[in-house]
Structure formats: structure tokens, C-alpha cells
Amino acid sequence: MNDTGNGASDAPEPEWVGLAANQSRLSFGLAVTELAERDESVVAVAADTLDLIGLRTLMERRPERVIDVGIAEQNAMGIASGLATTGMHPYVCGYAPFIAARSMEQLRNDVDYANQRVVIGAACSGISLAVSGGTHHAVEDIALMRGLPNMTVIVVADAHQGYHATLATRDHDGPVYIRLGGRAIETPATPVDTDYRIGRADLLRAGGDVTVIACGCMVPEAVSAAETLAGRGVDTRVIDMHTIKPLDRDAVLVAAAETGGIVTAEEHRLTGGLGGAVAELLAEEHPTRMRFVGMPAEYAVVGPTAKVRDRHGMSARHIVAACLSLAG
Amino acid sequence: MAERSNRKAVLRRLRDEARDIRRNSWRALRAAGSGHVGGALSAAELLAALYFHYLRVRPDEPDWPDRDRFVLSKGHGNAALAAVLAQAGFFDESRLDEFYAYESLLGMHPDIKCEGVEMSTGGLGHGLSIGIGMALGARLQGKDFRTVVMIGDGELQEGSNWEAAMAAAHMSLSNLAAIIDYNKVQQSGHVRDRMAIEPLADKWRAFGWAVREIDGHDVGEIVDALDALPLEEDKPSFVVAHTVKGKGASFAEDTYLWHNNAVTDEIYERALEELEASA
Numbered sequence: 001m002n003d004t005g006n007g008a009s010d011a012p013e014p015e016w017v018g019l020a021a022n023q024s025r026l027s028f029g030l031a032v033t034e035l036a037e038r039d040e041s042v043v044a045v046a047a048d049t050l051d052l053i054g055l056r057t058l059m060e061r062r063p064e065r066v067i068d069v070g071i072a073e074q075n076a077m078g079i080a081s082g083l084a085t086t087g088m089h090p091y092v093c094g095y096a097p098f099i100a101a102r103s104m105e106q107l108r109n110d111v112d113y114a115n116q117r118v119v120i121g122a123a124c125s126g127i128s129l130a131v132s133g134g135t136h137h138a139v140e141d142i143a144l145m146r147g148l149p150n151m152t153v154i155v156v157a158d159a160h161q162g163y164h165a166t167l168a169t170r171d172h173d174g175p176v177y178i179r180l181g182g183r184a185i186e187t188p189a190t191p192v193d194t195d196y197r198i199g200r201a202d203l204l205r206a207g208g209d210v211t212v213i214a215c216g217c218m219v220p221e222a223v224s225a226a227e228t229l230a231g232r233g234v235d236t237r238v239i240d241m242h243t244i245k246p247l248d249r250d251a252v253l254v255a256a257a258e259t260g261g262i263v264t265a266e267e268h269r270l271t272g273g274l275g276g277a278v279a280e281l282l283a284e285e286h287p288t289r290m291r292f293v294g295m296p297a298e299y300a301v302v303g304p305t306a307k308v309r310d311r312h313g314m315s316a317r318h319i320v321a322a323c324l325s326l327a328g
Numbered sequence: 329m330a331e332r333s334n335r336k337a338v339l340r341r342l343r344d345e346a347r348d349i350r351r352n353s354w355r356a357l358r359a360a361g362s363g364h365v366g367g368a369l370s371a372a373e374l375l376a377a378l379y380f381h382y383l384r385v386r387p388d389e390p391d392w393p394d395r396d397r398f399v400l401s402k403g404h405g406n407a408a409l410a411a412v413l414a415q416a417g418f419f420d421e422s423r424l425d426e427f428y429a430y431e432s433l434l435g436m437h438p439d440i441k442c443e444g445v446e447m448s449t450g451g452l453g454h455g456l457s458i459g460i461g462m463a464l465g466a467r468l469q470g471k472d473f474r475t476v477v478m479i480g481d482g483e484l485q486e487g488s489n490w491e492a493a494m495a496a497a498h499m500s501l502s503n504l505a506a507i508i509d510y511n512k513v514q515q516s517g518h519v520r521d522r523m524a525i526e527p528l529a530d531k532w533r534a535f536g537w538a539v540r541e542i543d544g545h546d547v548g549e550i551v552d553a554l555d556a557l558p559l560e561e562d563k564p565s566f567v568v569a570h571t572v573k574g575k576g577a578s579f580a581e582d583t584y585l586w587h588n589n590a591v592t593d594e595i596y597e598r599a600l601e602e603l604e605a606s607a
């Protein structure tokens with residue numbers, strides 16, 4: 001596990017930081033643009049998602065390197081697979097609810113079963129588009145992707161991590177699913193120059209009483225919860241588990257051994273996501289008291305994103321309550 | 329004169345290879361005990377012409393980067409694909425006896441791990457999008473390899489094909505061709521009764537493809553169509569190959585009952601007798 005406690009740097013802020021404006025969907029596109037500048041095999045496949053995913057600059061500079069198939073996610077995924085067989089490195093970009101669920105058969109057969117080097121950028125995951133309603137929510141996608149044998153599954157916590165995780169796919173073999181945020185500003189949880197490694201969890205806060213293992217937008221909520229808990233005498237470890245598959249087993253097992261229980265926190269259904277991955281490991285290797293923070297088996301109401309997340313159990317206060325139930 | 333006799337020799341060879349594809353498909357299907365007979369037999373001449381006349385491939389170097397790509401989108405026709413790949417020398421014909429066998433690379437549907445197979449297929453409506461990706465890969469890398477996708481007729485009921493149809497024309501992918509093995513029969517009946525796809529040629533023309541209709545069992549017409557690719561400049565090509573499901577086995581022709589059926593020794597012997605009689 002990587003201890004990121006003192007990651008501050010004096011270097012001037014890179015240009016992408018401002019352009020990303022604390023939105024991981026944009027930092028993904030900026031990273032793809034950067035990769036395309038360095039590597040002739042990199043190509044973006046969009047589904048009418050040029051601006052959603054920050055590809056406009058690449059489109060203007062190198063139009064041939066952006067293949068926009070229009071609103072046709074199945075076609076986008078199949079094309080990406082075909083491109084990859086010829087030695088290209090495609091980055092498919094779409095809305096999480098559509099690029100994951102609608103193209104699932106292409107994603108499973110053409111990309112994962114055929115084991116092609118395709119990166120999928122899934123913007124607006126979870127219930128980030130809260131005002132859009134349930135048709136536009138993706139709270140089952142981690143479960144879907146975790147079920148695919150060859151897939152690497154990444155859930156980024158903020159724009160910084162989104163940028164570095166995307167760059168990290170350059171040297172990664174096999175298919176990768178990167179789960180990105182929505183149209184709202186994301187609370188920065190990691191440093192601009194974060195030392196990102198696929199499959200290596202980041203320790204955001206040391207603690208010995210209880211551990212919160214979080215991903216995505218629940219990472220800053222977990223940090224906030226840990227501060228609240230400190231005031232109540234509960235020393236909370238916070239782990240950013242940005243890679244759900246392969247899971248950083250050591251980080252989980254050490255936390256289970258060293259602290260009094262584990263709370264997982266994710267913007268995803270309570271079944272099949274990060275919590276499931278951690279529980280499966282611990283049930284076999286180190287049975288541990290756990291609590292799960294996430295989306296129950298219900299569809300979200302419409303409203304402001306933070307308020308809707310809180311309504312459905314996904315916010316710092318729910319993490320605090322879960323930790324207290326273990327610590328107490 | 330020499331050219332004409334050369335053409336005659338080419339066509340004779342292709343007819344022989346097509347007969348061998350049928351013989352070898354039956355061999356594989358008998359080894360399996362059952363399988364997709366109808367859609368393998370209907371594609372025999374098309375596959376013979378592709379692998380022994382059109383496609384630039386190297387069986388001893390299956391991953392040659394500049395090879396032409398062929399995707400069998402109607403993956404259930406894998407017995408015929410396995411047959412033609414074996415005949416072309418990608419692997420030994422004895423492997424056909426391992427069809428459906430434990431740990432075999434020859435299952436009901438093509439597997440990318442098998443020599444000569446460009447994509448794992450079987451879920452219908454996937455091949456055309458994959459072919460677009462391959463054709464774009466050629467364009468982006470400045471390579472002149474060509475991509476051919478064989479689709480089935482019932483398969484066109486999958487909506488994903490029409491996403492691909494729009495895209496290939498929009499992108500002016502003249503290095504992409506689709507051939508439909510139009511045998512008119514799908515799993516549970518005639519295509520026209522399950523979900524009609526006509527007017528087929530008009531649909532593809534309307535989507536922006538160049539279209540030619542041929543008799544998919546006439547090797548002369550197939551060769552002429554392949555040699556004419558791309559059928560028009562700046563357009564993807566669509567070849568409507570009219571075929572007969574189960575072609576060459578009287579009991580299996582034009583019936584959904586032989587889309588997928590048991591293949592006993594008795595059936596095998598009968599099919600082989602008919603093939604020899606037609607030689």
C-alpha cells in the first residue's frame with residue numbers, strides 16, 4: 001500500500017489541472033489527449049461524448065484520432081475491439097449507464113473474452129447525474145465489470161487520480177474499465193502529482209480503531225468521516241481502494257488484522273461492488289466484522305447530487321454511523 | 329485464351345475446395361455428434377473463394393500484420409470456417425476430429441486463440457462493428473489490408489448491425505466488405521416468417537453501401553464480385569449472396585430443422601454419398 005500522507009509538491013501546476021476543473025471525466029480525456037500526442041497507436045472512440053469526456057482538443061488537433069460513432073455504444077465497443085486487434089490502443093468514452101450496460105455483450109465477448117487491449121472511460125457513474133433520474137444512473141457497473149475475468153476495474157476518486165490512472169493504462173495489458181465522475185465538481189482527495197499505481201491502494205489516513213475502505217466520491221466522504229470520528233475518540237484508518245480488481249489484498253488483510261473492523265464505502269449497489277470484493281476476500285482469509293455503505297436495492301429520487309447521495313445512504317454521516325457501530 | 333482456361337482452372341479448384349469444405353464440415357460435425365449443419369453448408373463456396381482466391385493470408389504466419397482480415401460474424405458456421413482454415417493449412421485437418429472435444433480450440437463458435445481466427449464470435453450482431461474497427465486500424469496505420477465480414481440473414485434482426493451499417497458508410501470505409509450468406513432460414517423457421525429483413529439490397533443502398541447481388545453457390549459470380557471490391561469508390565461494399573441452407577444434403581436443404589441437429593454416423597454416410605454423387 002502507498003502512504004500518500006506527505007505528497008505535496010512545489011512544482012508549478014500543470015495545465016491539465018486547470019482544464020480538468022476538478023472533474024475526472026475531463027481529466028480522463030486530457031490524459032487520453034496527452035497519450036495520443038506521445039503514442040501513435042492511441043485512438044479515442046466516442047459515442048457523441050466529445051465534450052463530456054474532454055476530447056474536443058484532440059478532435060481539433062488530430063481529428064483522425066477521434067472516432068465518434070454517434071449515439072451507438074454497442075458499435076463503439078465492437079469497433080474498439082476491432083481496432084485493438086490491429087495494434088491500436090483504443091479508449092472508448094461514454095456515459096457509464098450506457099457504455100457499461102447497453103454494450104455489455106460487446107464488452108464481454110469482443111473486449112474481455114477476446115482479451116483485447118481496450119480502455120473504457122465511464123463518465124457520470126453512480127448517481128452523479130442525480131437530477132437525470134434512474135435511467136441515467138450506473139450503480140451496477142462495478143458488479144458487471146468485476147465479473148469479467150480479464151477486466152481491470154478502476155474507480156477514481158477525483159480529477160487528479162483520473163488523470164494519472166488513465167496515463168497508467170499506457171503500459172497495462174488487457175482491458176481496463178475506468179469509472180469516472182459526473183458533471184459536478186469533485187472534492188479533491190489526492191495530490192495533483194499523486195504516485196498512482198494500478199492495483200496498489202493508497203493510505204490516506206493512519207488509524208488503529210477501525211478502517212474505512214472507500215472508492216470514488218466516497219473517498220473524500222471517508223476522510224471527512226474520519227475527522228468527525230477523531231473528535232469522538234475513534235482513530236480511523238482511511239484507504240483509497242481505487243483499483244477494485246485486482247484488489248490490493250495486503251492492504252485489506254493488514255487493516256483487518258490491525259484494526260477493529262472494516263467499513264466499505266462506494267457509490268454503487270451494496271451487492272457486487274467494492275464491499276463485495278472486500279468481503280469475499282476476508283470471508284476466506286480473515287473473517288472480520290464489516291459494515292457496508294452504498295446504494296441499497298432501490299432507485300434514487302431526483303435532486304441535488306449530494307443530497308440524493310445522502311438520502312440513499314452514501315455520505316460521511318453514514319460512514320460515521322457504520323464506524324461507530326463497529327467501534328462501539 | 330490462356331486467361332480463359334486459367335479462369336476455368338481457378339473455378340474448378342474453388343468448386344473442389346467447396347466440396348471439401350462440405351466434406352470436412354460433416355467430418356467435424358460428426359465428431360461433435362451434432363451442430364450447425366445448415367449454415368455451414370450454405371457458406372462453402374463463399375469461404376472457398378475467400379480463402380483460395382481473395383484473402384491475402386499466410387497460414388504459416390497467422391499473425392502477419394498486413395494480412396487481410398476475415399470475421400465470421402455468423403459464428404455458428406464455425407464447422408465450415410474450421411474446414412477452410414484446415415484446408416488452407418492453418419492447422420492439420422485431423423484437428424477437425426476434435427470439434428467440441430475437451431479443451432479443443434474448435435468449439436461451436438470461433439475462438440480467437442485458434443490459428444487463423446481473427447475474432448471470437450457467436451453472439452450475433454457483433455462482427456460488422458469489429459470489422460469496422462479493423463478497417464479503421466488499417467486506415468490509421470496506412471496499411472492496405474482489407475477486411476471482410478460474413479454475416480447471416482437472421483443475424484440482421486440484431487439492431488447493432490444497423491449501428492454498424494450507418495457508421496461504415498459515414499466513414500467511407502471502402503476497405504470493408506460484408507457478405508451475407510443469405511440462406512433464408514434461421515433457427516426456428518424462414519427469416520421471412522420470423523422477422524422479415526427484405527427489401528435487403530435496398531436497405532443497404534439506403535444506408536450508403538455499394539451493393540451487388542450474386543448466386544452464393546456460383547463460384548464464378550463470387551470471384552467476380554470479390555475481384556470488383558470495392559464495388560464503388562469511398563463506400564463499403566455489401567454482397568448479397570443468395571444461398572441454400574444445408575446446400576448439398578437433400579434432407580437438410582431449406583429447412584430450419586437442420587439449423588442445428590444431431591449428426592449420427594448414418595446421417596454422415598448419407599451426406600457423404602450425396603457429395604460424392606454430385607462430384
